[in-house]
Amino acid sequence: EPEVTQTPSHQVTQMGQEVILRCVPISNHLYFYWYRQILGQKVEFLVSFYNNEISEKSEIFDDQFSVERPDGSNFTLKIRSTKLEDSAMYFCASSRGSRGNQPQHFGDGTRLSIL
């Protein structure tokens, strides 16, 4: 069964540095998402992306964050200047449709640790 893949599985970065988290969504999916899960807390929506543009973003997704689909297969999340509170598990997801009635398929996540 096709799956969403994320790299790296664990990223350790110094505060203030830029970090790029990478995702390869399922190939025939059109909608892409990033979520994060701070340790011990709920999974929170960050951003959705469709047709090469952001379709929705949360309050968390401020100017330090950006997303890109640089080619036909990758979907990246960039944090420009990381803060300690950015430490979390970041999940990429993709779906064939939107509006919540199409299940989103999640990757295994990237654990981001900011020192």
Added chain:
Amino acid sequence: GDSVTQMEGPVTLSEEAFLTINCTYTATGYPSLFWYVQYPGEGLQLLLKATKADDKGSNKGFEATYRKETTSFHLEKGSVQVSDSAVYFCALGGRDDKIIFGKGTRLHILP
């Protein structure tokens, strides 16, 4: 805004016990409802879903029925196994693109 509330964990049961994890939601319109499971060290996997009232989602012996009158989507399994130990997330998908998750319920099954 839309939200999901699920029972606090951890829940500890013996193997072959009956499982219920309660979930209620608040949403405008008619959301789709999901249960996701996160096994240790792994990502989120869709366990089951229901897209309209009275639908029953089922998978791997787990079931949940979309109850509009009580705004609930409780997860049940008749006989749990040690391999069911994981964190279970109730979630809803509304009119926009995002999925809203509950806080998760950690389930421990003892042999």
